[in-house]
Amino acid sequence: MRRLFICSALGLGLIPQLPAAVALPFSAVVLAAPISRQPAQGWGTGLSAAYFSNGSLAGAPALKRQDAVIDFRWGKGAPAPGLPADNFSARWEGLIRASATGRYRFVATTTDEVRLWVNGRMLLDTWNGNKAGGQDDGGISLAAGEKATIKLEYNHAAGTAGLRLQWIAPGQGPQVVPMENLYPLGSPTTPDPEGPPPAALADVQPAAPAVATKAPKAAPAAKAVPVAAAPAPTPAPAKSPVRPTEEVVPSGDLSGLYTIVARSTGKPLAIDQGRPATLSEQLAMANAPAAPAPQWRLEPSGGGLYRLVVPGNNKVLEVLGSSTSNGAALSLWTYYSGYNQQWKVEPTDDGYFKLISKNGRNKAVTDKDTLDGGIQQWRYSGKENQQWKLVPAKAAEEPVLAGANTARKVGDNSMSVYPNPSNGVMQMAYSLEESKPLGWVLYNQNGVAVRVSDYRKQPAGSHHQTLNFTGLPAGDYYLSLTVGAANTRQLVSIRRPSADVPEVGATSPK
Numbered sequence: 001m002r003r004l005f006i007c008s009a010l011g012l013g014l015i016p017q018l019p020a021a022v023a024l025p026f027s028a029v030v031l032a033a034p035i036s037r038q039p040a041q042g043w044g045t046g047l048s049a050a051y052f053s054n055g056s057l058a059g060a061p062a063l064k065r066q067d068a069v070i071d072f073r074w075g076k077g078a079p080a081p082g083l084p085a086d087n088f089s090a091r092w093e094g095l096i097r098a099s100a101t102g103r104y105r106f107v108a109t110t111t112d113e114v115r116l117w118v119n120g121r122m123l124l125d126t127w128n129g130n131k132a133g134g135q136d137d138g139g140i141s142l143a144a145g146e147k148a149t150i151k152l153e154y155n156h157a158a159g160t161a162g163l164r165l166q167w168i169a170p171g172q173g174p175q176v177v178p179m180e181n182l183y184p185l186g187s188p189t190t191p192d193p194e195g196p197p198p199a200a201l202a203d204v205q206p207a208a209p210a211v212a213t214k215a216p217k218a219a220p221a222a223k224a225v226p227v228a229a230a231p232a233p234t235p236a237p238a239k240s241p242v243r244p245t246e247e248v249v250p251s252g253d254l255s256g257l258y259t260i261v262a263r264s265t266g267k268p269l270a271i272d273q274g275r276p277a278t279l280s281e282q283l284a285m286a287n288a289p290a291a292p293a294p295q296w297r298l299e300p301s302g303g304g305l306y307r308l309v310v311p312g313n314n315k316v317l318e319v320l321g322s323s324t325s326n327g328a329a330l331s332l333w334t335y336y337s338g339y340n341q342q343w344k345v346e347p348t349d350d351g352y353f354k355l356i357s358k359n360g361r362n363k364a365v366t367d368k369d370t371l372d373g374g375i376q377q378w379r380y381s382g383k384e385n386q387q388w389k390l391v392p393a394k395a396a397e398e399p400v401l402a403g404a405n406t407a408r409k410v411g412d413n414s415m416s417v418y419p420n421p422s423n424g425v426m427q428m429a430y431s432l433e434e435s436k437p438l439g440w441v442l443y444n445q446n447g448v449a450v451r452v453s454d455y456r457k458q459p460a461g462s463h464h465q466t467l468n469f470t471g472l473p474a475g476d477y478y479l480s481l482t483v484g485a486a487n488t489r490q491l492v493s494i495r496r497p498s499a500d501v502p503e504v505g506a507t508s509p510k
Contacts, residue, residue, distance in 0.1 A: 042180035043192040047094040047150070048252075051079055055155045057089045058441050058449045060482040067092060068179040070152060070165035079161070086158040093252035095183040096150040097192070098142035102170030105139045109164040113155040116165075119148035120304040120344050127155070145191045147183065149347065151252055185252050189347050249351040250390050255300055257311065257393045259293045262367040263352050264385035268293040269365070271317065271332050271375060295393045298345065305342040305358055307335055316341050317365075319377055324360045330375045345390075352387040354380055394459075404429055404464065411488030415481050421493035424470035430481060431462045438483040442469065442492075445476060469494060 046068040050061035063080050070092060078085045096118060098104065106123050108114045116124040118140050142148060154163050166174045250256070260269040270293075296317070297309040308317040310332060319340040320331040335341055340359035348354050355365040357377055364380035365388070380386055404427050407418035413430045420426060428440070438458055442451040450472060469477075474496050480489045 042097050042099075042178075044095075044097060044178075044180045044182045046179050046184060047092040047152075047182050048185040050091045050093075051083055052089045052091075053082075053084055053087075054449075055087045055089050055157055056449055056452075057091055057153060057155075058452050059439060059480065059487070060437070060485065066184050069176050069182070070163060071176045072161075072163050074161040076160055085161070086156065088161075089153070089155045091154075092150075092152045094150060094185050095147040095187050095189065096177065097147045097181045097183065098144055098169075099181060100170050101142070101144045103139050103141045104170070105168040107166045107168070107174060108152075109166070110154070110162060111160060112157065112163070114163065115151075115153040117149070117151045117304045118142075119150075120346050122303045127153075147187075147189045147191075149252060150182075186249075189249070189349065189351075249347075250392070253300070254298050254306065254345050254390065257295055257297050259391045259393045260296050260308075260355075261293075261389045261391055262385060263387040263389065264367055264383070267367070269296065269367075269375065269388065270294045271330060293393075298390075301337070301342045304344070306345050307341055308343060308355075309335070317343070319357050319359050319363075322359055323377075324363065326363070326376075326378045327373065328360075328363075328377050329373060330365065330377065348382070348387050352389055354386055355388060356380060410490055411481070412486055413481065413483050413488060415488045415490060417479060417490055417492050420490075421495040423496055424472065424494050425466065425468050426492065427464055427466045428479065428481070429462070429464040430483070432458060432460045432483065434460050436484045438481065440482065441480045442467075443478045443480060450477070 046066045047070070049063075049065050049067045051063040051065075052058065053062040062083055065080075072079070074085075076085060079088065079090070104118075106116055106118065108116060108124055113127045114124055115122065115127050119142075121140060123140060140148075152165060165177055167177050168174050250258075261267065262269065295311050297311050298306045299309055301307045310316070315332040316335045318331055318333050318338065320329045322338060322340040333341070338359070340357060342358040343365075344354075344356040344358065346354050346356060357363045357365075360377055360379075362380050363377040364386045366376050366378040366383075367385040368374055368376050378386070404416070404418040407416040407420070407429070409416045409429075413432060415428065415430045417426050417428050430438075432438075436458065439453045441449050441453070444450050451467075451469065467479075472494060474494050476491060476493050478489050479492045480487060
């Protein structure tokens with residue numbers, strides 16, 4: 001029988017009593033006296049934070065910074081200048097380090113909506129009225145020194161705002177997750193070096209919000225220990241927490257386009273479903289230029305899982321026949337939300353990942369020789385042919401629609417949409433003077449976001465992207481393009497059935 005645990009929000013200064021929707025899972029609570037022992041010292045400096053001027057995490061962040069801990073009491077004020085007091089959202093990402101081996105429970109104290117993933121597993125979810133809990137009811141097993149991915153999303157509609165993220169480590173009571181155990185995006189997943197962090201790390205302070213944000217009480221004491229105990233800095237420390245190479249390993253939300261390369265052979269992940277090549281075709285292919293490596297788009301499918309999509313169609317990587325057996329072949333098929341089409345993408349070491357099927361019992365994508373059956377699933381055992389590198393890829397340029405170059409251009413980035421009106425298939429063009437992050441959002445007439453793109457960096461030059469909105473009702477919409485901090489909006493109309501499918505074949509823009 002579960003024990004009833006009631007948490008008051010008075011400590012946050014939010015309201016006298018928390019509603020039932022707060023993410024406080026009953027099984028996430030240990031009714032024991034807190035132990036005074038503090039977690040082992042880490043090298044963490046906090047999480048990467050992105051704040052949005054809307055409640056759906058859409059478009060470009062209005063503010064990016066690093067937050068030492070998640071313990072905020074905004075009240076009825078804004079989190080920072082330039083952000084609204086109501087209808088805003090935030091996302092924190094990076095790594096979290098376990099201080100001891102055991103099961104960790106997480107508690108998010110707030111009157112608003114939250115979602116929490118640790119190591120790719122959803123632990124808390126009160127988004128859109130969901131129950132206060134996740135697929136593991138707030139708990140996950142971690143090993144001492146292990147760094148797992150963490151992502152926390154928050155949405156505030158109106159009223160009093162605030163959020164506190166606590167964990168219940170083995171043998172301890174609830175406490176705010178310490179800064180020393182949190183690492184920003186891009187941090188190495190390797191264990192921290194022995195000893196206290198250098199003073200340069202210990203002195204790191206987050207960008208403090210200008211409005212009603214309180215620092216956690218434990219933070220000053222935690223930071224004072226390494227500063228006092230740190231030896232005099234040396235010109236070249238023996239160990240460094242930074243990966244020695246310039247390579248950037250994806251972390252946090254892994255959504256994006258990649259070439260997935262096997263650690264054992266260096267060959268890209270490829271699933272061949274065509275008929276066997278004839279002798280003449282084999283000779284032709286032997287003399288032809290090398291084909292580009294296959295690309296895969298990682299798209300969230302919910303619960304911290306991903307689907308691996310073949311760009312340009314709706315085929316995804318799946319376990320053939322929903323088999324749970326070792327040696328089962330992998331295939332491509334239209335996505336239908338099957339367990340055999342969803343994957344955990346979890347870091348291993350040295351920048352590699354394992355791809356675990358939701359359908360099997362810890363079965364991983366395994367690179368086998370063609371004579372041994374090709375790409376298969378096998379129980380994960382840590383072998384190099386079960387570890388994969390995610391190499392970010394650039395999408396292939398699409399053909400320019402005939403007439404697109406003469407379409408009306410608006411905004412600083414020469415945004416144009418053609419044809420407009422359309423039957424739902426249109427092409428958006430824009431230009432960048434320098435490399436910048438960008439994304440787009442399609443709003444209906446009520447101001448609701450009905451389609452949202454990824455937000456990622458694009459190189460300088462002219463770009464064009466074909467957008468397929470044929471699944472939306474006919475009507476007028478607003479397509480909003482966000483480049484850096486600049487926003488350009490254009491009215492687009494979907495008409496049926498009079499609009500023709502646009503032709504392809506114009507020359508590419510200069």
